[in-house]
Amino acid sequence: MSPLLSFFSSIDPKARPGIPVKVQLSEIDESMRTPSILFLSAAVCWLVIGSFFALVASIKLHSPDFLANVEWLTFGRARSAHLNAMAFGWANNAIFAVSLWIMARLCKTAVRHGGLLIIAGIFWNIGVTIGVIGILTGGLTSVEWLEMPPQVAPILAFSYILIGVWGVIAFRFRQLGHVYVSQWYILAALFWFPWLYIIAQTMIFIEPARGTVQAITNWWFAHNVLGLWFTPVGLGAIYYFLPKVLGRPIYSYYLSVLGFWSLALFYNWAGVHHLIGGPIPVWLISAGIVASVMMVIPVIVTAINHHFTAVGNARATWASPTLRFIVFGAMSYTLASLFGSGMALRDVNVVTHFTQFTVGHAHHGVYAFFTMVMYGSIYFMMPRMLNREWPSAALIKTHFWCCAIGIGIMLVGLHVGGWIQGMMMNELTPDGNPKYTFLEVVHALVPWLFSRSVSGVLLTIGHIAFFVHFFWMLAGPKISRYREGPTLLLDSIRGEGKAG
Amino acid sequence: MFEWNAYLIIIAAVAGLFFATAVAALVWAVKNGQFSNLEQGARSIFDAEEPEGIQQDFFPGEADEQRAKLEKERRPS
Numbered sequence: 142m143s144p145l146l147s148f149f150s151s152i153d154p155k156a157r158p159g160i161p162v163k164v165q166l167s168e169i170d171e172s173m174r175t176p177s178i179l180f181l182s183a184a185v186c187w188l189v190i191g192s193f194f195a196l197v198a199s200i201k202l203h204s205p206d207f208l209a210n211v212e213w214l215t216f217g218r219a220r221s222a223h224l225n226a227m228a229f230g231w232a233n234n235a236i237f238a239v240s241l242w243i244m245a246r247l248c249k250t251a252v253r254h255g256g257l258l259i260i261a262g263i264f265w266n267i268g269v270t271i272g273v274i275g276i277l278t279g280g281l282t283s284v285e286w287l288e289m290p291p292q293v294a295p296i297l298a299f300s301y302i303l304i305g306v307w308g309v310i311a312f313r314f315r316q317l318g319h320v321y322v323s324q325w326y327i328l329a330a331l332f333w334f335p336w337l338y339i340i341a342q343t344m345i346f347i348e349p350a351r352g353t354v355q356a357i358t359n360w361w362f363a364h365n366v367l368g369l370w371f372t373p374v375g376l377g378a379i380y381y382f383l384p385k386v387l388g389r390p391i392y393s394y395y396l397s398v399l400g401f402w403s404l405a406l407f408y409n410w411a412g413v414h415h416l417i418g419g420p421i422p423v424w425l426i427s428a429g430i431v432a433s434v435m436m437v438i439p440v441i442v443t444a445i446n447h448h449f450t451a452v453g454n455a456r457a458t459w460a461s462p463t464l465r466f467i468v469f470g471a472m473s474y475t476l477a478s479l480f481g482s483g484m485a486l487r488d489v490n491v492v493t494h495f496t497q498f499t500v501g502h503a504h505h506g507v508y509a510f511f512t513m514v515m516y517g518s519i520y521f522m523m524p525r526m527l528n529r530e531w532p533s534a535a536l537i538k539t540h541f542w543c544c545a546i547g548i549g550i551m552l553v554g555l556h557v558g559g560w561i562q563g564m565m566m567n568e569l570t571p572d573g574n575p576k577y578t579f580l581e582v583v584h585a586l587v588p589w590l591f592s593r594s595v596s597g598v599l600l601t602i603g604h605i606a607f608f609v610h611f612f613w614m615l616a617g618p619k620i621s622r623y624r625e626g627p628t629l630l631l632d633s634i635r636g637e638g639k640a641g
Numbered sequence: 642m643f644e645w646n647a648y649l650i651i652i653a654a655v656a657g658l659f660f661a662t663a664v665a666a667l668v669w670a671v672k673n674g675q676f677s678n679l680e681q682g683a684r685s686i687f688d689a690e691e692p693e694g695i696q697q698d699f700f701p702g703e704a705d706e707q708r709a710k711l712e713k714e715r716r717p718s
Contacts, residue, residue: 357649
């Protein structure tokens with residue numbers, strides 16, 4: 142057998158008679174341990190780095206003198222470094238860990254050749270590091286969400302393919318006939334992200350499209366990164382952890398399936414709503430608006446499902462660190478998505494476009510929904526992979542409250558401030574001239590921008606608590622304190638005995 | 642290379658292809674019988690190691706206390 146062929150057959154669990162096909166969850170967790178820990182460690186480091194850039198960018202908006210003489214921290218660079226460190230460093234690393242882990246568990250297949258995953262993960266993070274340094278040294282592009290110098294794209298694309306393919310392989314060799322809704326979400330996301338990334342890179346940098354088609358491609362990409370990459374993984378995680386932790390199935394599985402398919406069929410068009418009023422064909426904008434408003438269907442469906450699964454279980458939800466974060470994220474998903482559909486309407490968009498409202502909305506989706514869900518997932522995964530309990534309940538609570546209050550302040554500040562900003566910019570005198578000068582609008586915005594810096598400090602404290610806790614757990618003693626643990630088989634059996 | 646509206650056709654084709662793959666997956670799922678027993682499908686996440694009806698996650702050090710409280714709350718119903 143050629144080496145390549147024998148490699149491929151070694152991936153198939155049925156190819157080797159010696160290996161039992163059906164595996165225990167704990168074995169799957171074990172097989173995912175090293176790659177997941179690598180991704181999560183990188184993710185947590187990027188989270189802290191990204192917070193630093195966020196704080197710098199936020200403070201500069203209301204106190205422009207801050208670090209004004211440091212050329213690699215000008216506002217444009219710090220803001221782009223923040224976005225890319227968070228999106229490609231934190232979010233993607235967290236997605237790799239969480240989605241592959243959930244996928245392997247639901248497919249009931251242990252991951253073989255985890256070494257490849259580790260190498261690909263190292264290359265991914267090298268790519269992101271080069272990209273962020275490129276941004277800080279002034280090599281950034283002017284394309285939002287793709288600011289990294291285009292030269293790193295091949296590294297990222299190639300290492301992504303080596304990572305994402307493991308989700309597909311796990312799916313291919315799944316042991317259960319039924320494909321659970323989280324598997325659909327994650328499998329779809331793993332296909333969608335390279336599709337988006339490669340087409341955007343090609344049509345904007347490698348073989349640039351002419352005219353406003355570049356802008357259309359840009360927003361098709363940027364919006365779909367949220368809607369077809371972060372969102373499906375976040376929802377997949379909610380649909381897995383919410384029923385799993387509560388120990389009761391999802392309220393209406395039928396609705397969750399409906400939600401997935403309506404997202405898969407219609408979301409793709411929504412991104413054009415970022416160009417409402419722009420010089421592109423009006424039918425395209427209208428199609429984008431229709432798709433955005435149609436998103437109300439999967440959002441309401443998901444909201445009903447999440448609500449009725451958690452309702453009546455308030456104590457159980459509150460007693461679990463995982464569910465505190467996940468339910469916070471699920472509630473934010475509903476709100477953020479309904480806001481998003483509203484903002485796509487022309488009459489609303491005329492106020493919110495080019496204001497801080499949009500920035501607030503982006504954080505609503507990526508932070509209050511997606512990032513909170515990832516925190517919850519990590520709190521569930523880590524004890525099971527390491528056979529060890531989190532060292533400190535107090536640090537988890539600190540993390541939760543700092544993040545919940547911090548993001549709350551930011552959302553109120555940016556939504557209200559952004560709305561005021563939009564109204565002031567649109568306000569006309571009776572003879573049809575703008576009522577306020579641009580500078581007056583900027584001055585009116587300062588207190589709201591300041592509130593964002595306050596929230597940034599809170600969020601950073603939460604992130605540092607998480608960082609310390611994460612590495613404390615990694616370095617902690619190797620004793621499994623399963624008596625207190627939520628995690629282990631022994632504990633579940635004990636619980637079952639009690640219930641009976 | 643092309644006129645700008647030619648790129649518009651390319652991007653519309655890409656979006657159309659995207660839609661087509663989603664439709665193909667949906668057709669596969671229906672034919673495969675994925676939607677035939679949703680009640681059972683919803684329970685496919687539970688197994689012997691993490692069974693249905695057992696809360697799986699608590700704050701470290703609070704598991705026994707919280708579990709007792711939950712039991713107490715559920716008993717009357």
